[in-house]
Amino acid sequence: MRERGVGALVVGVDLKTSKEALKLSETHDFLRAAVGLHPNDVPEEAFDTASFGELARNPLTLAIGECGLDYYRQEPSEAVRARQRERLEAHIRLAEEVGKPLMVHCRPTRNSMNAHRDMLEILAEHRGVRAVMHFFTGNAEMASRYLERGCFLSFPGIITFTSEYDEIVRMTPLERILSETDAPFAAPVPHRGKRNEPSYVIETVQRLAQLKEIPLERMKEHIMENVSRTFGFDF
Ligand SMILES: [Zn+2]
Secondary structure, eight states, X not given: OTTTTOOEEEXXXXXXXXXXXXXXXXXXXXEEEEEOOOSSSSTTOOOOHHHHHHHHHSTTEEEEEEEEEEOXXXXXXXXXXXXXXXXXXXXXXXXXXXXXXXXXXEEOSTTOOHHHHHHHHHHHTOTTSOEEETTOOOOHHHHHHHHHTTOEEEEOGGGGTOSTTXXXXXXXXXXXXXXXXXXXXXXXXXXXXXXXXXXXXXXXXXXXXXXXXXXXXXXHHHHHHHHHHHHSOOO
């Protein structure tokens, strides 16, 4: 990451990894933390408001999440939807309290936009909170509704090997684009099939620049400006 001039948010998915993300941020000036409890990565863990509150107030924490809705890995029965919604709302209250943005994970049931519809409904009730849609893979209609709501769309490495999101990237204003790897998952071209690394984000930014028809350097500048505006921090 140092060699390629890359900085990143290390994103916690439970209390343990959120603490680890903060620890890494203490010792690396190009890393900062996001702290939260993923909707269903660790189903047995309850959201510990006091502990997450303490982590959220740490100045090295720049965002609250991953948090969100995941109907892909868990059948969205009424009970599951209610439980995930309740957990998400706890994160939103925390984000409001500490004045930091949400890092949102939103994954619908296959061939559906159900989780996005629920997400938009929930976010509409909390206009004051900034939200980054991490690993955005919704459709164009969902993208425009998130953009209308003021959200940022974060694009992962999959845009380097599928054209499915090209139109969405083209329609997203440069002021609302962020990029990510979601390492160790979903490595971009030319690293497909390998363990994804944070430094591979360059390949994704390169593809964003191509789709936006601007030089790579300008795309990087836009992203760094967006990071600064979203998270109040300059890597
Ligand atoms: Zn996620």
